[in-house]
Amino acid sequence: MPAYHSTFPYDPNTDRLIGNFVIMPIKTKFRGPSYPCNSDYDIIDECLDLFRPNSFFKNFEIKTPSDRLLIYGILFINQCLATIQPHMSYNDAVKALVNLSLNHFVLPGTPGFPLNSTYQVPIEDPQQMALLKSYLAQFRQELAMRLIERVYTDPKLGVEAEQDKTKNSPSKYWLSFTKRKFMNKSL
């Protein structure tokens, strides 16, 4: 059984493509170019669910455009977990991850991005690149915030229990995945 793929089909009517990178709707309050999402489960939830199993795989075959977004999300989660230190408080982690998601980051297609062979984006079109950049900023912020909610959940109590996440320390079960590299790549 190979690694897990994205279950979101590419819909040409609603999803915009930048080169072969897809802009999918996400549920978010952060401002950006994403269309509002009308389902409960979006690509970000899927990234968070598939991050742990897929981290163990070195090979991944891209089947749909949404797989490219999934790869980006998984690699970004890995980068976030590397940023969270074992004894960081909830508030410090929020600050660190907001910085990480907004500070200068490498766009797909530009030099320095690790997976340029699979991402083809129109670098010469500044309008498209601006759209990509603002979408990724939105995507990264939303993903980072939802990740923190999961990482600061005490595994001994479970996700359903009422707990004050600001008092918890990050789950070591999540942080242990820092050392695994999906597809042997990191952002």
Next chain:
Amino acid sequence: MSYLNNPAIVMDNGTGLTKLGFAGNDSPSWIFPTAIATSQGSQSTSSSKKLDTSMNMSNTNYSSSTTATGATSTGTGTNKNSYYAKSTSATAFDNLSSNVLLSNNLAGKRGTEDLDFYIGNEALIASQGPSYSLSYPIKHGQIENWDHMERFWENSIFKYLRVEPEDHYFLLTEPPLNPPENREQVAEIFFESFNCAGLYIAVQAVLALAASWTSSKVIDRSLTGTVIDSGDGVTHVIPVAEGYVIGSAIKNIPIAGRDITLFIQSLLRERGEQDTSLKTAERIKQEYCYVCPDIVKEFNKFDRNPEKFAQFVVENKERTSKKIIDIGYERFLAPEIFFNPEIASSDFLTPLPTLVDQTIQACPIDVRKGLYNNIVLSGGSTMFKDFGRRLQRDLKSIVNNRIAQNERLTGTKSTGVDVSVISHRKQRNAVWFGGSLLAQTAEFRGYCHTKQDYEEYGPEIVRNFSLFNMV
């Protein structure tokens, strides 16, 4: 003719562990590592004498302190004596190391070098000292060092089983594709050195099939089926038709118990647990691991049910300090490497269900249905909960996909193939148990080669053994 009523002796010498016992029992009397510690050269005589005196002294202490409970220091194999306790690990022995070595009387009195050796758990302890070196005479299932193996058998018979070989029939096991020359060598040792009454050498996979007859799922006692034998070193997939191994189709994967232990260890280290020794990883493997239907769902289950996370406490020998080790996703990730080898290794990528399918497809077409029908598990690394169920599900989907494709292409309707994986309670020592079942039957002696046959015809008689025909 005193041997007529004695039970046969069943010996299963594996790469990692040796299982010894009497036919008719439902579990082996002794399980210990197939290891031998031999003395090294000239300095050994003086140091072994020293060791002997110190052993005798502490032996006396030991017996005086335990006479109240009625145990003697050289007890006859009761579990009070930790050397004889059953082992499930080829490496773990430190729970024994604080005790003294059992006095090997022959070695002490005669002072002859070639009698100065230990086997099993004692060998592991002796090898920690300066004067003994440890070796494993069986490698990849086959005997590599005959001199060591002969001495290993000698101790097995006289020190552990405590029997006279001329009064007993012996059932030994061999791996599939064992060269006939090796059998002859075994026969020479058993008939000439030990003077045993009769000998049968059975193929391990066939015995594992016989052991599955105890399962309620087995209706006809046939010797046709696919055996999946997973021990410490390698996992074999062996097709057997009517008692004959189909040698050309045997396949193996380099993933077995040891790889699972190492994978658990690496997960513990990534999480920074307090104790990440191999022994801890092995205990976690044996006590907490299980096979899950789908790893994404299982991760989410862990998020929802915190009681899935377990804890494991490691105490040191003196029980003064405690280390608490949290156990997380390795509970289901570790056995997953059979079904997704990619997560642990980069050079071997074929999942076990695919390999089983390839094996059966490589067999003659008229036996394939029987092979799919009766897939039998054997060995310690198949003991994970739901291992059989997952294998059956994955294999079934491979087979059904192929049937559907075939029906589409040819337009004919298939009668379908029934895939059934059998797991049973005797799985851990399935080979030994199968041997015990067969050797207790009345026909067994008829199938054996006896001392008289050997003397009449010579060692080449063991090239052929008649098969048990139990149907």
